[in-house]
Amino acid sequence: MTVLEVNNIETYYGAIQALKGVSFQVERGEIVTLIGSNGAGKSTTLKSISGLAKVKKGAILYNGQDITNKQAHETTLMGISHVPEGRRIFANLTVKENLLMGAFSVKGKAVIEERMENVFTYFPRLKERMNQKGGTMSGGEQQMLAIGRALMMQPNLLMLDEPSMGLAPIVVEQIFEIILQLNEMGITILLVEQNAYQALSIAHRGYVIQNGEIVLTGTGKELAENEEVKEAYLA
Template sequence: MTILELKGVQANYGGIQALKGIDLKVSRGEIVTLIGSNGAGKSTALKAISGQVQIKNGSIYYKGTDITNTPPHKTSLMGIAQVPEGRRVFPMLTVKENLLIGAFARKVKREMVTRLDRVFQYFPKLRDRLDQKGGTMSGGEQQMLAIGRALMMNPEVLMLDEPSMGLAPIIVEQIFEIILELNKEGMTILLVEQNAFQALQIAHRGYVIQTGEIVLEGNGKDLLTNQQVQEAYLA
């Protein structure tokens, strides 16, 4: 069952047409990755879904409902959470405060405690750092905090924008293991990555975007062995 769909989406970013009519589908329970070079339009696609970028033409559907140009605070309440490129934790807030911001719409204390416990199952290190300022953490720890903050929204769809960026290989491996674990528990994931090899290894399906257009799509393993993908992104 399709949970998220983009149809002919066109959008500008920084005065440039970043998306030129892309079509993309994500089925419930899938990991779908969007790969491409820097500036290809990957991040703009996620921002268009979450409502951070205005769509000029085309439509976006979530669980069959048209959410085109729905503002971010509403898409998050609908069940779409985004982990932004560069993590963007609040540097002067503590780990606990950063996490609680993710549950901004949840008023029941018991529910917040349950969600914190779930985050700590994936990232036990965060439990030991609750009073530490977000800006004093390492890059890997900040990525864990950013994902944890998104999980506090209890999303149905988790969108990750370059989660491996700037991280040591061992931390990247840990992050991708957690992505797989979340998916095995039923979470739908849309993953944007420049690390095409890592992304396609775990993805059920993938799309290749170039200068705002989808040029290839297919099974993740098939794209791994595609000559065009290998020459452009895996060499």
């Protein structure tokens, strides 16, 4: 079943066209990755889906429903969680307070506590740091917190924007292992990642985006073995 269908979308920043007819789809239970260079349109694609960037043309369907240009809080309530580039945690709030912010629409203290415990099963370090302010933690811990906050809404579709950025290699391995675990638990994942090697190693399928256009698609394995992809992104 198709969870996400992006049809020929065009997105602008003022007069500058960032996306030029981007189309792709994500099936239920998949990890799909978008790879490309800086400024290619990867982050804009995620922002267009979640409602943080306005789509001028085209359509975005989520579980068959048109969500084009819905507000970000609306797409979140529908089951789409977006972990933005740069993590964007609340630096002056504690780990617990950050997680509670992620459950802004969840009713019932017991439900919220249960979800928080679920987050701690993936990220036990967050439980150890529960009363620590987010801004005082390491980059890897902040990335864990950003993902944990998104999980508080129990998303059907988790969109991750550059989760490995600025992290030490050993922490990157941990983050990607957790992404695999989340997928195995039934969460569909759309992953934007400059670390193409890591992304393609776990993705079921991938798309290469250049200058706001999808130029290549295939399974993770096919793209990892493609000579053009290897030369441009895996060298």
